[in-house]
Amino acid sequence: MEMEKDGTLPFLEILIHRKKVGSLGHKVYRKPTDTDLYLSGQSHHHSPQRIVVMSKLLHQAQSITDEESLPAEICHLKTTYRQNGYSEKEISLALKRAFKDRKGTLAxxxxxxxxxxxxxxxxxxxxxxxxxxxxxxxxxxxxxQTLRNKLVRIKGDFGLKTSGGLPNSM
Incomplete structure (x- = not known):
């Protein structure tokens, strides 16, 4: 059970806090052990796989954070992207994609x-x-495919042929 501490209450990925006017605000909650390490921008992955990391975090910020806390969250994400090796061009493209209208669908x-x-x-x-x-x-x-995936079997064959595990002896 979580208890309110210093006017804040963490709940799942949301940090709920009391505003001075008496209403509640909310923003993204990160545990104290969070390292902000994600898939490296310099990694040997196809660019859409790296972009998905950025867009997931931006979507989380948009859907959780209230309007007052959103600029600080975007600033935090930009810093995080830079620390993970993403270029300024990739960061600006991700921000443009995240905040444009979603009206454009495939014809x-x-x-x-x-x-x-x-x-x-x-x-x-x-x-x-x-x-x-x-x-x-x-x-x-x-x-x-990696060499490990080709050589190592995760699960062993135990020889069970029936649902109960007993061989058919009849």
Missing amino acids: EENKPIANACLPYISTISGKISSVLEKHNIRTIHKPP
């Missing part, structure tokens, strides 16, 4: 005719995507 004629799911390889994936895009095929990049 029927702009929908892709097919999807191609490919492993992400930094040197050629972008080139393949642009060729497929010209033919109205959407490319979905996934992280490549």
